[in-house]
Amino acid sequence: MFDIKWIRENPADFDAAMARRGLEPQADRLIALDGERRDILSRAQEVQAERNKLSKEIGLAKREGRDASEIMEKVSQSKSLQAELEEEAKTKEGVLENALMSLPNVPASDVPDGADEDDNVEVRTWGEKPSLGFEAKEHFDIGEKLGQMDFETAAKISGSRFVLLSGALARMERALSSYMLDLHTMKHGYTEVNPPALVKDAALYGTGQLPKFTEDLYRTEEGFWMIPTAEVPLTNIVSGDILEESSLPRRYTAMTWCFRSEAGSAGKDTRGMIRQHQFSKVEMVSVVKPDESDAELERMTGCAEAVLQGLKLPYRVITLCTGDMGFSARRTFDIEVWLPGQDQYREISSCSTTGDFQARRMKARYRAEGEKKPQFVHTLNGSGLAVGRCLVAVLENYQQADGSVIVPEVLRPYMGGLEVIEPNA
Known part of the structure; x- marks a missing residue:
């Protein structure tokens, strides 16, 4: 605002x-x-x-x-x-x-101008794309052959754009969430939060989903909204507050289910787990002083990258142009992971600084030491990471010719020492 x-x-x-x-x-x-x-x-x-x-x-x-x-x-x-x-x-x-x-945030002066994703700018790449030695399969073919990824049963229960995971794949999704949360809390200084998944109107107005993106959200008969991302409850922790300077920066992380209608995605990624109505995501949110927000964005992006580096998944970082940035963002770095089955990079994290855009909407301020008049804080948010898409990336990058999937080393302690996921008998 x-x-x-x-x-x-x-x-x-x-x-x-x-x-x-x-x-x-x-x-x-x-x-x-x-x-x-x-x-x-x-x-x-x-x-x-x-x-x-x-x-x-x-x-x-x-x-x-x-x-x-x-x-x-x-x-x-x-x-x-x-x-x-x-x-x-x-x-x-x-x-x-x-x-x-209803108006989007002002882009930072050095954000590249452009109309859409074709005008985004690559910042860096990391890792070597795997040489599989056979034709790479997409994640849904791998998961269905393993007998642990079931779209048909999910559709019977809930309709399209849902999935039912079982066995080792269900455990891997849980393992990925735990690995991410442990990394962010133990090494990156975030405080883990278990927030509500249902929020009031004011929370979504505060972070910018309302009034513009009503059609992308789910609403209950009682008037609550199902969160599209944990950014909403985590950022609103400080809504209406005047914080002391000594309490900043504040860094929160959470794993939640996220719910999106995907109203504008007809015909896109209709198969598989890339674009679903319900998915799990580990979110990072920072609340900082204005002069710290640019450095905090670099830090947050690095925290998300560390997850992929630990999993040894190749990726690239891009700066979004003005035409591709989210509504509330002042500057955004997207991280795109390499998917051999699709033979392309796909978004797995988006890290943004909103400046004081959300803080003005939420009336979130801080009082500098020795000052009487409070100032607006700056807020940032980023995926650390989208868990379902991370599972997709593991399946495609660690697939074997016989249909099995190697479990990344950092996940094995979370999976009881399991090293390879074999197809179900």
């Missing part, structure tokens, strides 16, 4: 930032809405000033023994008019706030 005062003072800069996001100029419309609201509030203040003057006249009339009923009627009318004006101003404020909340 944006400071309307800043937009009033910098309309050209704001429109230039929106243009980088592919949007038409917005400043004139927003300034006009704000002007209407301010004019109404000004009129309400004038009415109150007039009433204060009339109230003094009532007292004077009574002291002089004159009839004050006409003046008292004017005061009563003035109260009603002021209430109407304040209600109208509140309505205008709601329209303005909704307009501001």
Whole structure:
């Protein structure tokens, strides 16, 4: 969300930032809405000033023994008019706030301009792509041949875009989650959290999923929303708070189920586990001082990379262009893991700094030592990693010609020492 005062003072800069996001100029419309609201509030203040003057006249009339009923009627009318004006101003404020909340974050100045993923910029690569010596299979063929990845039964129970894992693959998904959480908490300084998976409207407004992405979310009959990512509850831990500077940075991690309708993905990745309605993900969230957010983004991205390096999965890091960044992001690094079965890199983590964009929406602030006026914090979020996609990457990179799958060394302690997953009898 944006400071309307800043937009009033910098309309050209704001429109230039929106243009980088592919949007038409917005400043004139927003300034006009704000002007209407301010004019109404000004009129309400004038009415109150007039009433204060009339109230003094009532007292004077009574002291002089004159009839004050006409003046008292004017005061009563003035109260009603002021209430109407304040209600109208509140309505205008709601329209303005909704307009501001529907606009994406301003990209950092050095984020590459572009229309879509074709304009993203590769930063670095890591690892060697495996030389399998046979034609690589995709994860769903591997999992089904193992007899431990069942889309048909999942569809019978829940419909398309669900999967039922069993046996060693179910255990591997759990092992991956535990490995990631242990790495982030024991080596990377994150505090593990087990947050609610159902949240209220305000939480999703705070992180930017509402009002723009309603169709991508699931809502219960009671009015709760199912989280699309643990970013939502983890970031909202500090909503409405004024933190002490000494408590920053704060770093949280959680493994949760995530729920997305995939409303805009018709025809994409219809087979397999890449794009599902329900999936597990380990999330990282940081709350920092403004001058620390860029360095924190590099740190967070490195934490996500460490997971893949431990698993010995080749990957690349890319900087997203303005046309491919998420709604709340100021800058984003995507990590894409190599999938031999698809013969391409696919996203497995997205790490973003939002600046104070989410903090303004959540009213999350901190007070610097020795200062009276609080400032907005900066918030960051990143996948550390998407667990289902990590399972996909392990299957495709560690597949063997006989249909078995080698278990990465770092996962073996979490899987009772199992070294190879064999097809079920």
